[in-house]
Amino acid sequence: MSGARLSAYVDGVGLLAPGMTSWTDAVHVLCGEVPWVSAPTVLPAPQSLPAAERRRTGPSVKLTLATGLEATRHAGVEPALLPAVFTSSGGDGQNCHEICAALATTERQISPTRFHNSVHNAAAGYWGIATGATPASTALCAHDASFGAGLLEALTQVAAERTAVLLLAYDSAYPEPINGVRSIPDAFGVALVLAPARGAATLARIEAHLSDAAADSMPGALEGLRRAIPAARSLPLLARLAVPQGGAVVLDYLPHLRLALTVTRCP
């Protein structure tokens, strides 16, 4: 397929996933040194939020704070200075369930906190409160294509605004009964700091274009994870970022489009 090639420098990565507690930890798994062992995702308490806010937050906020802070720490940038792109297939499923269940009763009472946590950009709002970030933030959804849609939005921001951008992709499980129609087995969050120019912390350069080639799969049991959680569609890219030689990779995106990427490591 023809079309523009969008590029950016990856300056930092954050990861929280089943069996992977950070990007630093995951690198050893993704480059094949250590086998992946499935284990429930551990969501840390969001210490950067005031206590009153901390109590009100769900998995989306915990995922994005942990991964966003890890990525900006690796990149050596102040989180408050970066525009941010949040992308999620479903937002906070537990909160959505509680609202639908309450609205099915005769009282139909929902609390102000439930309501403001129901917006798809809740994680973006809490990120601003926690870090003091006042640049633009956006909140995207493209069902199973949410990671690809977020990556494209971040890359077009890098290209058009010549600014570094923080991309945060995250998904978490729905409780029953929604789990019965949309099964997401566990929480997965990934964050990337993408910059327009190479810097001291730069890990790799990536170049992306739309493609109709088939998406790459992951070796072994990680393929099950890639397929099970929309944000985990990022895994083939993360695997190229984890190895010294980088490489080409095709990411799953929309039913009619994929994203072809070339990852060139910057030693």
Place this chain on the structure above:
Amino acid sequence: MLRSWYSHLRLRSARRYGAGRVGVFLGTSTSGILESEIAYRHRDAHTGALPADFRYAGAHNTYSVAAFALQALRLAGPAVVISSACSSSGKVFASAQRAIESGLIDAALVGGVDSLCLTTLYGFHSLQLVSAAPCRPFDSARCGISLGEAAAFALLERAPAAPAAEAVLLLGYGESSDAYHMSSPHPQGRGAREAMQKALAAAGVAPAEIDYINFHGTGTASNDESEARAVAAALGAQVAGSSTKGATGHTLGAAGALEAVICALALRAQLLPAGVNTTQVDPALEVNYQLRSRAARLRYVMSNSFGFGGSNCSLIFGRPA
């Protein structure tokens, strides 16, 4: 009517550019969540399961509105939903413009869609923000929002070197975050002011050159107060403005696109639209609020959209020189 609109957009965009070069960028706050709310009332008495005909991807999921538009218009470019509460479909113009500017696509269907659901009705009610009477933005007696429903669309294309006289140009956008509170705007309108100033800088337009501002103007005490402060700081309090939410209600995720279309119509008709229902402009607010629509020379107009989570977006539209 619907069919002729579909074919118009489809012919114009897909034929001119090729279906794969046209993107879809839609804003919504709740998409088809009403179907989930109804399905929860019909859960299986024994298993708790949702009814067999419940559609997650086609209704519940936030992206379902864009998936539908992509299919209905037979487009094949990138597609996404922006869901940042009530700024959603202002921000689609910014994202689509970046995608065009970076060469990813040549044109984009942009728009906003929101329909009534219980989550927003009872949610705003829990915050005591729903007005008992039709909303009266910037009025001394304003007491909250009226919920509305809307769908508004536009085809965004790269501007030619010499645009036609009737063309409406997207000249600039500004986006910011309050980093303050989940459901209250910053009292001084810090983020709103920053969004307007960024839009002015991007458009290369001086504050005094804005001929009309379509306020976010929800009709809540706190929004109108903080917005008035922000507008006075960014543009000067003399700028003529109105909130068309007096006429349409607050259409939430559709409001940005709906009000962008109203700005485009105002530019084409050279008509400065008044806010309806407001009778007594709050003297505590420093605004030049328009109570009567009138013919006016409009070159540059601004539209504000602000949402929960402190998400702000300002757009500037104009006519060719």
